[in-house]
Amino acid sequence: MRVMNKGQNRRSVLAGLAGTGLLLASPGIIGRAxxxxxxxxxxxxxxxxxxxxxxxxxxxxxxxxxxxxxxxxxxxxxxxxxxxxxxxxxxxxxxxxxxxxxxxxxxxxxxxxxxxxxxxxxxxxxxxxxxxxxxxxxxxxxxxxxxxxxxxxxxxxxxDVKSQVSSMAPWISENLGKKITLIYPDYAFGYDHRDNMTAAIKAQGGEVVADIAIPPTETTFTRYMPRIPFNTEVIYHVMVGPAVMTFVKELGEHLGSNRPEIFGFIDSLEAVDIGIPQLEYLEGTHFWEGHARYAQADQTEFDKFYREKVGVDENGASVDDARDISTYAHxxxxxxxxxxxxxxxxxxxxxxxxxxxxxxxxxxxxxxxxxxxxxxxxxxxxxxxxxxxFSHQNISKVTDGKLDVVYRTSIEETLYEDETDYTQMSF
Amino acid sequence: MTLHNGKLLALCVVTVIVLFVLQFVLPPYLTLALTRILILSVFAMGYNMLMGYTGLLSLGHAMFFAAGLYAAGLSTYYWGVTLPVAFLLGIIGAFAVSLVIGLLALRTQAVSFMIVTLMFAQAGYLMTLQFTSITGGDQGLTLPTDARSFGLFGFVVDMTSDTARFNLALLIFTVVLGVLFAITQGPLGRLFVAVRENEPRTQMLGFDTYAIKLTAFTVSGTISGTAGALYGLMFGYIGSSFAGFQNSIEALLYTLIGGPGTLLGPLLGTAVMTMLIDRLSGITTAYLIVIGVLLIVVNLWFPKGILGTIRDRWLGWLK
Amino acid sequence: MMDLAPYLLLAGLEGLVMASVLMLTALGLSLVFGVMRVVNVAHGEFYMLGAVGAWACAQFVPGHPALAFCVALVVAPLLVGMLAYLADWAILKRINYDPEGTIVSTIGMLYIIQQLTLMSFGPDARAVDAPFYYTIRTPWFGYSSYKLFTVVMALVLVAGLWVMLKRSKWGLVMRATQFDRETAQNFGIPVNRVYSIVFAIGAMLAAIGGVLVVPNQQAHYLMGGDPLLLSFVVVIVGGLGSIPGTIAAAILIGMSDGLLSVFFSPTAAKIFSTLLVAFVLVFKPEGLFGRSNRV
The missing domain is CATH 3.40.50.2300 (Response regulator)
Incomplete structure (x- = not known):
């Protein structure tokens, strides 16, 4: 360590301490003004x-x-x-x-x-x-x-998740299939999906044939694929995390062209371009979207207004950088x-x-x-x-690397019985 | 019992008094922040017990914090026990975990010790995820409203009141500070330091260093768990992120900045770091860089931390 | 559901791929520990920088993805190696490789690297094209040929490293430094330079791991955590600083992680492997494969 003049050093340390203290104690200079x-x-x-x-x-x-x-x-x-x-x-x-x-x-x-x-x-x-x-x-x-x-x-x-899932279950069981394999992250958000989907699909006369929980930090998925039963009609995936592209690619490698229907939640592909080669396998599969990322043929003037103000183009990307994809569905x-x-x-x-x-x-x-x-x-x-x-939910199909809304649930479909009443609670 | 290090005792008393007075002086937000700082500095003081005084660097103290947090939080969440009982259960839980882990981990030394503690803590963290149906996993559990106040000796303490919260945190802090003063400034503390400075020699003098280290480890873990129990019950939320690696690193960071092996160092380190992050997070997202740079800089030029540097240069009694 | 035999085959293949990448990253960690007796907590970030470097190369190198891949395989590790060399000079040398100080400093480096990557590269995961696409189809499942290529690459690199350590003058110098720092210095070995270079090589191995893995996964600024932990596991189970032990442990851990998660929940498998490390260190500190080492 360098040898320093002791007196000077003490002064500078004390000054430094005092200065730091002042800075730390100053209550949000900017906010307070x-x-x-x-x-x-x-x-x-x-x-x-x-x-x-x-x-x-x-x-x-x-x-x-x-x-x-x-x-x-x-x-x-x-x-x-x-x-x-x-x-x-x-x-x-x-x-x-x-x-x-x-x-x-x-x-x-x-x-x-x-x-x-x-x-x-x-x-x-x-x-x-x-x-x-x-x-x-x-x-x-x-x-x-x-x-x-x-x-x-x-x-x-x-x-909320319950409303999203229960409103889409009828469409999924009618149009995609009744034997579902769930793939979801191994934590609370995933369990919400598992529990609600299991109940909702049962109500439609379908069943969950396998449920596969994947730890949120997982980066490779091939080894989970064999758990997908051969009689699966629909793979329902909801993954949150950066590894989703790997998931899709490995799903493609594993199943090849002979695949069941696939229904996913866009959550994991928010901020990700659907049209890239790594995600080709998603072509023809379905997604939940809270709000349609790609401007649809029947785009409302409201959506147009909103896109313009936020600075998002008709593909859901930033108007300044087409590679900067928004989290449009949320x-x-x-x-x-x-x-x-x-x-x-x-x-x-x-x-x-x-x-x-x-x-x-x-x-x-x-x-x-x-x-x-x-x-x-x-x-x-x-x-x-x-x-x-409670609002309309969109089911979109990946067509030519874009998401096309194929079904929009009614609001009635998203409703469920009240589970609480906050107005009975005091402020 | 003879009184060792009267100057330090006086400083501790003054510190507690100043802290008490601060609640009337500081703007409301800083009082809230100080509440948090007090709890987290109890965590850092527990950590310091092991790292600063005994020279054992653990990378897994989040495990003990979480043990206290979950033992206290889960018992009130599922069994509805009153908060003082839950708090005691939290301390007992942390004691049990630290005793068992200490028995195992202390068979190793230096780098191996760091990694063993890291691995046990990681296993603990993963277990909070594995048993999500009980712990709520990473989403955690919100404690019900009736777990937000308690009666003790005729007083009703409301955990949602900022004043009650601050003074309770200060009370626990003071008790822990007192206990640590008694331990570190007394004969046991000298044994800890002896182990830190030269373990073989201590052994040669006829002391069972394994037992000494186990004592330090258990005290350290229990105090860290006390902070965890307090944190969970005060803020009404328990979740797995408190068991994660980042939390262990924070205890290390607070101790390092303040001064390992000084009684008040953890408080100072926690205060400086907490407020620094708090100020920076509104200005820049790059506060993690600041933490990173601080870790490196402190380690390069002030390996003894703020109080440690002051102690070595001027005030020898500051330990 | 798939029969058990192809199921195990698949798990085995996956284990092999994992083991080979793990071998590279863990060898980097092990080399640094063996020679310098320090633990580099920022090791996972060097791996992440390798992956991000591969992505950057894919952006700037036109033409076939294989070209960018080859460039990345050279450029990314070199840059990361230089960064590590610099970090060693600026930080680790100055604290005299104090084991605990190094851990603290490298944690600092971890935060800085992560945050700088977040600010420049951004928070999104980004994909990189594989140098070639070909799916090998079996009657039960398809498998990416690139993954098998990863295994071959890793084996070649590890063999090269092995030869360098055992046959070349450089390897001798490193081993001498590892064996006894002071004697080595007395014999005129520039120990300080050796340390810097070893630290850089360790980081480069991690970066190569990152480049190899990125076509399978994607580059993301938080991707360094898991490989760091697994590398730890491997280095410890293999015996701190023992290179053959590290290789054997990489294969054991890679394979068992694949197989364990076939039979248990993956989180349970991870709990098992972290506890395994802890107990190995507690009860058999020389590692499962190591001879008694002076740790």
Whole structure:
């Protein structure tokens, strides 16, 4: 180690310590400067900028920015501009909890929105309730509608897994087959699919002939393939993680041309170009899409508007870079959630956190949304008791390397009996 | 019992008093952050017990944190036991796990020891995924509302109240600090240091170094588990990410920055790192780079951490 | 459901492919440990950089994918090797290869490399074309011929490394350094240079593993975790620093991982293999195949 003048060294160490201390204790220099109640609506946005959800997080942020631009250009909410404070949660539950505290106590935001990954949401939701912080999920988890969270949590745009799966099961059993092999990630999100699909297909007179759980960190799949029974009519796959291309390629190698029907969830292929040679095997297979990535022949003007504002072309890629594919099937939930919040805030004539309860009660009183620029994915029902939205689901077929919607479920098909009633819970 | 190192004791008392007063001075968010820092620094203090004082570098302390977290969380989730009982169960769970792992892992040394602890922790993490039907796996479990408050000696403590939470965290922190002061500044602590500095010689002097190390290991694991139990019960969520490698690394990082082998180093290290990440995450996504650079820089120029450097240069009693 | 025999054949083939890539990455780790007595936690990131390098080559080299593949096989490991050489010079030398300090520093390197990759390469998984496509069809299943090519490549490389270590002057120098650092220095061996070069070679082996594997999988900034863990497993089961032991262990672990997950849940198989490592270290620290080593 270098020999240093002791006195000087002590001074510089102390100065360094003092400086660091000052920096660390300074409460959000940037956020604080403009924190003054009543001059703006402030929204906390904990996005998955890094970690396993980073592909999604990037697009969630772009979509949110686009929506805010539209909202502010139209005069904001109740005459106030809307500001968004973005923080990275690293797709980490612990950090998610810390951030909800930060948003609540330091940034003093009016509401928090934008969590997708269910383990982050599961950790954050209870804390949101304790902090009495309105918390809007852009996730598909069924936990909320199952009564697992609290009165401060809402999912006003994207339908939950249970609703997605049960609404598509009839179509799958009628058009693809009744003997299903499930391939799903070996953790909670996968179990949601397994349990709901098993029940839904049984209700259609079909059966699950095999279920294959794959650990989320797996990178090669060939050795799981032999577990697919020969009498399988439909392979139902939902995989989340970067290894999906390997999965598809190995599925192709293993089964060859003599394959059963294949139905998958687009989740794993979000931000991935469907048209690349590695995914050729998907040609002719089917996918669930929350929102159709490729502009369809009957594209609504709302979808056109939304694409233009977010900066997405008709293939679901960034207008600046055709190789930068969006997470189109999910990210509409950020856009729509913001407009749902706007609607509720306007109904309550919301001016600041004092009217939080009125804002949330307004949210609970909403019965649905019409298809519009604000709700480009389409009309939806909103259940004020379970805090969950129900909307049309798309089944798309891969044709010439693109996704064509072949069936759009009705909203009725997505409904199921209420499992909870948050309005009975106190604020 | 004679009092060893009165200066350090005085500093600890002052620290606790300052921490207590801070809740009236700090803005609300920093009080919340300080609550978290206190809990995590209990974790780091447990880690420091082993790494700093006894010289055994473990890469698997998340396992003990998680043992406390799950033992406490699952017992209140499934059996509805009251929070104080769940907390005790968490401590007992961590004690049991650390005793068993210690018995095995301490048969190895140095690099092997690091890897054995890493592997046991990895197995523990995978088990939380394997038994998802019980643990909730990586999605975790949210503790029910009735597990968010408890009555003890006539007082009702509400875990959702920020004040209650802070003072409870401070209480546990103070108790752990007291216990660690008694251990490290007393005869047992000198034995730990003896093992760290020269194990063969300690053995030659007639001490059973395996037993000494096992004691340090178990105390360390139990304290880490205490932090885990506290974290789970306070924030009402248990999930497998707390058992992951990253969590072990964080304990190491906090200890390294603050000063291994100093009683208050973990608190300082946790505070600095937590706040640094907290400030940076709003400004840049590159905070992981900052952690990486800090690990390297501290290791290069301040291998003794902040308090360790101060101790070596100026204040010899700071240990 | 498939009969047991073809099922086992498939699991065996998969195990073989896994074993061969594992052999390369684990040998890198083992070499570094054997000669320098340090554990490189950033090893998996060098593997990831190899894969990302292969993707970059595929972007910049026009023409047939095989051409880009060949370029990648040379360029990516070289760049990664240079990076490792630099890291050794800038960091590890300065802490004098303190075993624990090295672990901490390489954890730091892991974070830096991961984050820089995220910022430049992005969060998405990206595919790279295989140099050739041909599916070998059996009556029960199809199998990628490229995967078998991976096995051959790995065997050739390992054989080359073996010859270099045993026959060349360089190998002698390395072995001398491994055996006794001080004596080697007294005999005029530039121990410091040897260390830097060994660290670079270790990283290059990982990077080659990454290049070979990327047509089967894809490049992703978090892909380094699993190979690191498995390499650990292999190096430890094989005996720290023992090269024949590492090769044998790679085959054992690769094959057993394939076969175990046929009969158990894959997570259970992983629990089994991590516990195996722990118990091997506790009860047979010289490794299953190693002679008693001065660890």
């Amino acid at each position: 403009r924190a003054q109640a009543g001059d703006a609506i402030r929204l906390g946005a904990p996005f998955h900028r890094t970690g396993i959800g980073a592909s999604y997080g990037r697009w969630y942020e772009r979509t949110a920015n686009a929506a805010l631009e539209v909202i502010n250009a139209g005069g904001g909410i109740n005459g106030m501009p809307v500001e968004m404070i973005v923080e990275d949660d690293g797709t980490d539950p612990k950090r998610g909890v810390e951030l909800i505290e930060k948003f609540s106590a330091e940034h003093k935001v009016d509401a928090v929105f934008g969590h997708l990954f269910s383990h982050v949401a599961a950790a954050t939701a209870p804390r949101a309730g304790e902090l009495k912080m309105p918390y809007f999920l852009c996730s598909e988890a069924h936990t909320l509608a199952a009564g697992g969270f609290n009165r401060y949590c809402f999912q006003p745009s994207i339908s 990210m509409f939930s950020v856009w729509e959630t913001l407009f749902a919040m706007k609607q509720a805030m306007e109904m309550a004539d919301y001016k600041g956190p004092d009217q939080k309860i009125a804002f949330l009660e307004a949210m609970e009183s909403i019965e649905g949304f019409e298809a519009s620029n604000e709700f480009p994915q389409g009309e939806k029902l909103f259940n004020g008791k379970t805090h969950q939205a």
